[in-house]
Amino acid sequence: MANKVLVITGATGTGKTTVQDYLVEHYPVTKVITHTTRPPRPGEVDGRDYYFETAESFEQNHYLESVRYAGYQYGSSREGLADGFNRAQFVAIVLDSKGAVTYQEQLGDEAVVLFLTVSDPESLMHRVTRRGDDRLMVKQRFASAEYQRDLTMPLALQGRAIQINNDNWSQTKVKLANLMRTLHAD
Numbered sequence: 747m748a749n750k751v752l753v754i755t756g757a758t759g760t761g762k763t764t765v766q767d768y769l770v771e772h773y774p775v776t777k778v779i780t781h782t783t784r785p786p787r788p789g790e791v792d793g794r795d796y797y798f799e800t801a802e803s804f805e806q807n808h809y810l811e812s813v814r815y816a817g818y819q820y821g822s823s824r825e826g827l828a829d830g831f832n833r834a835q836f837v838a839i840v841l842d843s844k845g846a847v848t849y850q851e852q853l854g855d856e857a858v859v860l861f862l863t864v865s866d867p868e869s870l871m872h873r874v875t876r877r878g879d880d881r882l883m884v885k886q887r888f889a890s891a892e893y894q895r896d897l898t899m900p901l902a903l904q905g906r907a908i909q910i911n912n913d914n915w916s917q918t919k920v921k922l923a924n925l926m927r928t929l930h931a932d
């Protein structure tokens with residue numbers, strides 16, 4: 747079986763982190779932790795959810811790709827990916843759609859991109875509010891160009907990424923089980 751990086755992407759609140767946590771808990775999948783200058787949300791822990799950085803410390807790392815998203819910096823390192831593959835054959839990373847395109851381009855068939863959607867984008871604000879996000883941050887994020895962009899699968903991923911509608915968590919779990927069966931059979 748070949749190494750695979752499961753790149754989980756989609757708009758804010760579609761459930762990328764939920765899917766990643768589920769895969770890590772239920773399958774032999776390791777999480778790749780990325781770096782950000784965004785402040786932690788309630789309950790988030792440095793080194794588990796992200797490596798939380800200052801603007802200065804963010805610049806010290808070597809990134810496979812980095813982006814600006816809703817006013818903050820985010821980046822994923824080659825070392826993080828290599829470290830994940832040292833521990834498991836499948837690794838999962840959560841990226842915005844720009845990062846997902848970069849992974850697809852750089853890693854080719856080693857990357858399996860999952861593009862998450864919901865049928866009603868209005869539900870996304872309710873989801874992130876329920877998650878406990880700061881009100882001002884929610885406003886800023888939903889007003890961002892990145893939010894609008896990530897609602898639709900980028901052209902570069904069309905025909906390559908696997909689109910998963912995550913309206914219903916029970917159904918999503920079935921789709922993930924089918925996906926993992928396919929990957930194990932490869």
Ligand SMILES: Nc1ncnc2c1ncn2[C@@H]1O[C@H](COP(=O)(O)OP(=O)(O)OP(=O)(O)O)[C@@H](O)[C@H]1O
Nearest residue numbers: 757758759760761762763764873877912913914915
């Ligand atoms: N199918 C679902 N139905 C309802 N709520 C869900 C579903 N999947 C995830 N959620 C909830 O929606 C909220 C957002 O999920 P999550 O944090 O995984 O999204 P995300 O795509 O990683 O968001 P962000 O890009 O903002 O970090 C969480 O509170 C999560 O529990």
Ligand SMILES: Nc1nc2c(ncn2[C@@H]2O[C@H](COP(=O)(O)O)[C@@H](O)[C@H]2O)c(=O)[nH]1
Nearest residue numbers: 780781784813815820821822840841842845
């Ligand atoms: N291209 C990258 N995108 C990343 C990285 N780490 C996270 N993300 C994406 O940023 C937005 C915002 O994340 P949030 O945790 O503040 O909600 C989201 O789409 C993440 O998937 C990264 O290293 N590179």
